[in-house]
Amino acid sequence: MARGLSASLLSQRGQLFGWVPVGLGTGIGLYFALRVEPGAPAYAALALVTLAGFWAARREGPVLSCLGWAAMLVAGGLCLAGLRAHAVAEPVLGFRYYGAIEGRIVKIDRSASDAVRLTLDRVVLERMSRARTPTRVRVSLHGEQGFIAPVPGMVVILTGHLSPPSGPVEPGGFDFRRMSWFSGLGAVGYTRTPVLMLSGAEPDPALWIYRVRMALSAAMQDRMAGEAGAFAAAVTTGDRSAMPARTLEALRASNLAHLLAISGLHMGLLTGFLFALTRYGLALVPWVALRFNTKKAGAVLALLAGAGYLALSGGNVATERAFIMVGVMLVAVLFDRRALTLRAVAVAAVIVLIRRPEELTGPGFQMSFAATTALVAVFGGLRGVRIGPRWLQPVISVVLSSLIAGLATAPFAAAHFNQVSHYGLVANVLSVPVMGAVVMPAAVLAAVLAPLGLAGIGLWVMELGLRWILAVAKTVSGWEGAISHVVAPGDGVLPLLAIGALWVILWRGRLRWGGLAPLCLAAALWSQAERPALLVADTGGLVGVMTPEGRALSKPKGDGFSAEIWLENDGAPMAQDAAHDLGAIRRGDLADVGPLRVLHVTGKRALAAVEGCGGADILVTNVDETGERPCVMLDLLALRAAGAVAGHVEGAGLRLVTSRGTTGHRLWTPEVAEVTLPRVLAPGPAARVAGRAQ
Known part of the structure; x- marks a missing residue:
């Protein structure tokens, strides 16, 4: 052996x-x-x-x-x-704050509810020491604004609400608190009062680049009306704040959302176009072609253009990752090595992981490297093999690359976003060539002609291409059965998928097919994934109970983010009021969850009117309860310590799991009182759950 x-x-x-x-x-x-x-x-x-x-x-x-x-x-x-x-450790707000907020604008974007959102640094909070003040906060602007036009670098003052970044909305779910920790974000909140300028923009080089980005975004939206202008701003500057919600939904449903984010495709198209243009353009000049290596000249120019694109787009994580991958390949060209190899992909992955290890758990890293690895492996295996007639090769290459990338990224997209686009291949075949042959070259043409005042020529061509892509997205997303929804997988599914696929790709010899075993195991585990019978929000304001028709919610509005994520993870998204109409649980009424009964009440008066536990085994409320009750009491004090709670039917009882129990005691979890819940709660009297100090 x-x-x-x-x-x-x-x-x-x-x-x-x-x-x-x-x-x-x-x-x-x-x-x-x-x-x-x-x-x-x-x-x-x-x-x-x-x-x-x-x-x-x-x-x-x-x-x-x-x-x-x-x-x-x-x-x-x-x-x-x-x-x-x-x-990356920075102070994190430890309580809910309301009062004066001062800070410098370092980022402007929009929230999921389409509100303008400001990220501030150099933060000053009323009656709070510098040591306890978060380095960065993010504030959504509601109500009547318009007194000032926010500009990067501007110092502003406002009166608003701030709170610590929230934990997962259900045990094992996406942890916004951890993401905020690595982003240096110490508090999030909102204001309903006007934002006032304290001083103008400061001459900071980093913010100067951001101001140029925003100015370019505004200029492109002025030259291209509507969705095309917003799309152009997104693919050139990374500013997606003007994209309408319905357009974003159509792009996601048609599997074209990757065209919106500045990632590997855009970086590859831009640098590839400039590389080819320089190499073959210089080759047309005999004196230059005989004395210089035009291939390496093209690589240098493409590398510089990629670096400029990285700076112009804001240097976000996805674009940085794309630049590293493209940079590794172009450097390989400079050293006379083959550019598109699995070794080059591995070098890029190592650099990204060393710079930002937290990227490993995000969908961007997983999907981009899954697609790149699969494309390099398959086309490397097909080297020297011709499929179909020569004149049809470009079309076959586009179809094959779209199919391979779609299959490689589909499991990760389904795991993170709970949906599968059935006509994504059709949409990508119709759109990706237009992005590569029309949109990106037109953007380069506009940049070249801009000093002559002729940028409009390139922008006109670019607008035609973008309108075609938007038309494809709306058409494909409108087809019957365009998307289907899937249940969120368990913790071990994605690691098994990754190791199985990597084993098949990286190992040489017959043993490589042993990688199919973990792939099959992952598929089996995913198909058997079960959702919790009971979900309780960490605010105590919402309870969800699984029924044969889907998850029923205890109220038709409020705690909307938790409701949306629960329903998506169930693989059955619907409107919150429709989930409430299922009627399995309503505030003030007893609901059956497996062998137990659950009662949800909100407000001090409603809680005071309940005698004992009202016949329930679990009583959920959004206020603090100081008295003793003969049941498991999930009040606001307990939920602040435990986080969101899930209940799984197990035998003749209900197994309770908390977000705090799944995340544990980490740098990004707050030091709060700890709550002990029964592992399996059986019907009958139970002691009140109390918090105990750590």
């Missing part, structure tokens, strides 16, 4: 570098899966494991060497993620 394992590893020589980001990613994933923040002893032990792995990696024998590399990479990934988490 040892000899066979050694021979198998030796057969992989030259192919093992692709496993480096897999090892790093495994360590990073383990860090985020921990329930307790590692301390100094844990990091000391990981350092020893890393050193031991380094020693083993230098020994003779492929088995020991590979084991050493694996241990070193996994331990290194854990340490890397922990270092990043501590490095």
Whole structure:
């Protein structure tokens, strides 16, 4: 067995570098899966494991060497993620705040409710010390505004509400609190009073670039009316604040939303177009072609253009990731190496993971590297193989690349967004060539002609292409059965999918088909995924009960974000009032959840009118209850400590799970009183759940 394992590893020589980001990613994933923040002893032990792995990696024998590399990479990934988490630590607001807010505008965008949203730094809060004040806050603007036009760099004052970033709306769900921690965002809130200018924009170089971006976005929207102008601003400057909600929905339903975000496709099209234009344009001049390497000249110009595009688009994470991937390939051209290889993709992944380990858990990283890896692997395997007649090759390439990228990203898109677009291939075949052959070249043409005052020529051509893409999105999204919704998968599904697919792609030999086993297991686990029978919002203001017709909600409005996410994760999105009309649970009425009864009341008067627990096993309320009641009491005090609560029917009882129990005690979780819930709650009398200090 040892000899066979050694021979198998030796057969992989030259192919093992692709496993480096897999090892790093495994360590990073383990860090985020921990329930307790590692301390100094844990990091000391990981350092020893890393050193031991380094020693083993230098020994003779492929088995020991590979084991050493694996241990070193996994331990290194854990340490890397922990270092990043501590490095970005900033104060987080620990309570609900209402009062004066002062800060400098560093970002302007729009919320999901289409309200203008300002991100402020250099924050000053009334009667709060600098040490406790968040470095950055985000405020949505409601009510009558219009006194000033917000400009990046402007210092503003306002009166508003702030609160700490919220945790998951259900146990195991998306953790906005963790994302905010790595974004340096210490509080979020809103204002209904006018925002006033305290001082004008400051000459900060970083904000100067942002002001140029916003000015360019406004100029493009002035030259192109309506949705086309908003689309043009999004793909050139990253400003999506003007995109109407219905257009965004049509792009998502037709699987064309990736055209809106400045990511690998846009960066690749821009740099590829400039690379080809420079290389073949210079080749037309014999004197230049005979004396200079036009291929490398094209790579240098494309690299500089990509860097400029990165700066112009705001340098967000997706664009940064795309630039790294394109940059690695262009540098490979400069050093006379093949650009499109799995090794180049692995190098880009390693750089991204070292810079921002938290990206591993996001849909952007997963989908972009899934698509790129699959495309490089499949087209690498088809090198030298011609499918169909030569004149049809461009069409076949577009169809094949859209099919491969769509299949590779579909599981990750379904897991994160709970929907599958059935006609995405058709929409992409009709739109991606237009983006590559019309929109991006026209944008370059407009930039070249702008100093001559002729940018309108390029913008006119660009508008034609964008209107075609929008028409395709609206048409395809309107087809019957354009999308279907899926249930959110369990925690182990995506890791199994990733490791299975990577094993099939990276391993050489017959053993590669062993990767189908984890893929099949992931599919089986996903198909058997069960949703909680009971969900309770961390505010105590909303309760959801699963029924054969879908999840019934206790009220028709309020806590809308929690309601929307619950219904999406169920794979059955509907309007909140429609979910309330299912009638399985209503405020003030008893509801059956498995073998137990649940009562939801809101407000102090309604709670005071309930005698005991009103016949319920679980009483949920959005106020603090100071008295003792003979049931499990999920009041506001308990829910602030426990977070959202889920209940799963188990035997003759209900297994209760809290968000705090799934996230654990991490850097981004607040230090609050801890709540102990019964693991499995059976029918009958139960003691009141009380918070106890840590």
